[in-house]
Each structure stands twice: as structure tokens, then as C-alpha cells.
Amino acid sequence: MKTVVFKNRVHAGELLAAALMKYARRTDVLVLGLPRGGVPVAYEVARRLQAPLDVLVVRKIGVLGHPELAMGAIASGGVTVTHHEVMRGMDIPPSAFQAAAAAELKELHRREMAFRGRMEAPEVEDKTVILVDDGIATGSTIRAAVFALRQQHPRSIVIAVPVAAPDTCAELEPLVDELVALSRPHGFLAVGQWYEDFSQTQDEEVASLLASAAHPEPTPAPR
The missing domain is CATH 3.30.1310 (Ybab; Chain: A;)
Structure with missing residues (x-):
């Protein structure tokens, strides 16, 4: 699979959303970002799919x-x-x-x-949950997220990331209903090597994106 270098997490989210358009405008879909770095990616995915966004803190x-x-x-x-x-x-x-x-x-x-803030975690039972991070190296955090989600009885779980280590993808795929990784490059060392800008995401940015997602402006779906 071709190696992709992303400009930043926003660019990665835009490209990832394009690969997930079959989930657009569905009332059963919920997008969950893994904080902190997964949230800017998840925000772009949720915005383009016109789906609710929240975080899954693990x-x-x-x-x-x-x-x-x-x-x-x-x-x-x-x-x-x-x-x-x-x-x-x-x-x-x-x-x-x-x-x-x-x-x-x-x-x-x-x-x-x-x-x-004091807003409760979203209800995931009977939902199609798209679990988004900015990339997967060892997969330990997203694996814990999947196990936690399974206990809440979603209809299905989709892992969606811009880039992931091929071996880790092979380990994760049996645990979920679908795994979407835009790039699975060989020679994977760290997620950050596949981004031009991989600066740290701060708590304030995560909170701002969640607040913006709660009051979205209409966005036309990509053609």
C-alpha cells in the first residue's frame, strides 16, 4: 500500500473521511476520538459524515x-x-x-x-461506533478502547486511522467489524514520522473541537 505523508491532523481527517463516506448521514453512527491527538482527526471525520462527535478517554x-x-x-x-x-x-x-x-x-x-465538562459520556448501545486516532503503533490504547466499547454493546465497531503499523492492523482486525487505515507502511517506527506537522494537541483544543461539534454549521458532503 502506498505510503502517505499527511500535512497535519486536519488533512489526515479530511482524507480519512473520504474513505468512510458509506457511513455519512446515518442516524446510528457515532464518531469517538481518542484524546488527545485523535480528536482533531475525528472532528474532520464527524463533520464530513454529519455524525455526532465525542471522546473516549482510555x-x-x-x-x-x-x-x-x-x-x-x-x-x-x-x-x-x-x-x-x-x-x-x-x-x-x-x-x-x-x-x-x-x-x-x-x-x-x-x-x-x-x-x-460535566456532560455525560454518549450512549453507544446499538450504535455503529467509528473509533478514530491519529495513528496506531503498538495498538495497546486502541485495543483497550475496543474492549471497553464491547462492554457497552455497540452494534458494530469500526477503527479508522490515517496510518498504522501493518502487524498491529493484523492483530486488531479480528477484534472489530472493520478496520480502515489509509496507509500501512512497512518500516513503521512511530506515528509522527508520517506527518509533516505532528505537534502536540492540547486539552484546550480538544475541548474547543468538541464544543464546535456540538453546534455544527451545515457542511456539504464531498462529491
């Missing part, structure tokens, strides 16, 4: 001393995912999981307040 619960190894995750909507195999394999007691989850829950609540 916090991995890492094993002490092995931060990349997740023993679970928490997500918006009060969802907790426990990876029992990891806990058994590492001989982790439930009390350690609960302590780590409590610490991550504080950060999750902080981010939700920063992004959407």
Missing part, C-alpha cells in the same frame, strides 16, 4: 515496573477491563489492581472534565 492500568504491560484499562462511561491472564501470570493480587485503577481514574476524570 487509561491503561500498567503493571508496576512494566508500564507497557497492561493488566487492564478504564474508559469513559465507568467501564473497567481486567486482563485476568496478565494478573495470573504476574501473580498480581486484586488489591494491587484496585490501587492502580484508582490512580488512573483520577486522571481519567480530570481529562473528561477538561474535555467535556
